[in-house]
Amino acid sequence: MEKSPKIYPAGSRIDQLEHELHLKKLQMNSLLAITQAINNNVNEQGLYAMYRSFITWDLAIPKLALCIMSNNKWEIATQKNISTETGVDYPPLSIKFKEPAKIKKGTHPFLDQFDFAIPVRHKNQPIACAFLGGMEENESTYDKIQVITAITNFIAVALENKRLFRAKLEQELIQKEFQLATEIQEMLLPKNLPNKKNFELSKIYRQHSQVGGDYYDYFPLDDNRFAFCIADVAGKGISAALLMANFQAVLRGLIFQKSTLKELVFTLNHSIFQVTKGERFITFFIGIIDLAQSKLTYVNAGHIPPIFAQANRTKTLRKGCLILGATEELPFVQIGEETIDETSLIFSFTDGVTDLTNNEGQYLTEDKLIHFTNINFLLSSKEFNDSLFQYVQEFKGNLPFPDDFTVLTCKVKSNEYLTSDQST
DSSP: OOOOOOOTTTTTHHHHHHHHHHHHHHHHHHHHHHHHHHHHHHHHHHHHHHHHHHHIIIIIIEEEEEEETTTTTTEEEEEEEEOTTOOOGGGGGGGGOSSSSEETTSOOGGGGSSSSEEEEEEETTEEEEEEEOOOOOOTTTHHHHHHHHHHHHHHHHHHHHHHHHHHHHHHHHHHHHHHHHHHHHHHHSOOOOOOOOSSSEEEEEOOOOOOOOOEEEEEEESSSEEEEEEEEEEEHHHHHHHHHHHHHHHHHHTTTTTOOOOHHHHHHHHHHHHTTSSOEEEEEEEEETTTTTTTTEEEEOOOOOOOOEEETTTEEEOOSSSSSSSSSSSSSSOEEEEEOOOOEEEEEEEEEHHTTTTSSSOOOOHHHHHHHHHHHHTTTTTHHHHHHHHHHHHTTTTTTOOOOOOEEEEOOOHHHHHHHHOOO
């Protein structure tokens, strides 16, 4: 004769244990499913859908709103059976709760829809908060709250770690791009400038950020002629470095083909415009020194005018044209010429010099730079730059450099200068 199954009264210890076991199995199955989804790289929306299904279907919670912190802003990631008013910023209410708590009615119209709040913190910072509503309080309510707390913490922290890992990869990618741009710039800029018997060049190059927009160069053309230039590419970063690389490639191709300065500048402008469509531009100064004819020929394309100094005169080199790349065709190009039959100094620089201010808010003006040039004219180009940098440091005091700081100084020496220099 078969034994009859034991019948336990409702609400007995056995029922309670079976219910707790059922919740634990649900919790473990949910954690396993979410873990597998994370390992399979399921996106955030897929994970939120799994979470919503577990809360509202498996645990039969009628109302749900999961708020998360994303890009320093709160947003509702997933919800079920709740009402929201357009234009009202509800999610920041999440920071009201430091630990799982019952919600008092009358606190806020949005919160009045819910019975419980389950906040999640990661490294002591709030990252999520689940709001639960439509729950009948009974013996199983708090068991469900414990399970939901565990699942919410798990998925919120897992998503936060996933976000942080993605942000780290993006940062590493950006860093690699910056490193590439830096290497491009290092290849473009000449490492050594000439210091010959009858002329010399010296530079100061100080980047404000990892990848700057300033450019300088030197081109030996023949035994008696050389060119030098300085430029400022609008913008920073990878795009500025690539534009600079393109600019230098075109410039080098033209200048060694014995193009005239006017042809060179027209072609440079057209090339830049084809790449940037007028959205980026370059200020540019180029000078060609002919030692045999004792002549400087130059074009200033919207750049800060270099200072040209000789023993008894000082002037700024302004002749040229508009900035390069702003228009498809340049309306005009003027060629500047200066005689260099005596010792001459050409002091060129970018706006990182003239943008400097001191503690009184005064700028390092053109007049101040002309005055400095007149006083230090007799120095070699390197000594001139060293004195200039010391002067700049004293002028700006403890204020930072606001931009890239680039100087290119060219000195052409006369026979009288060479004789006097040798005698000393």
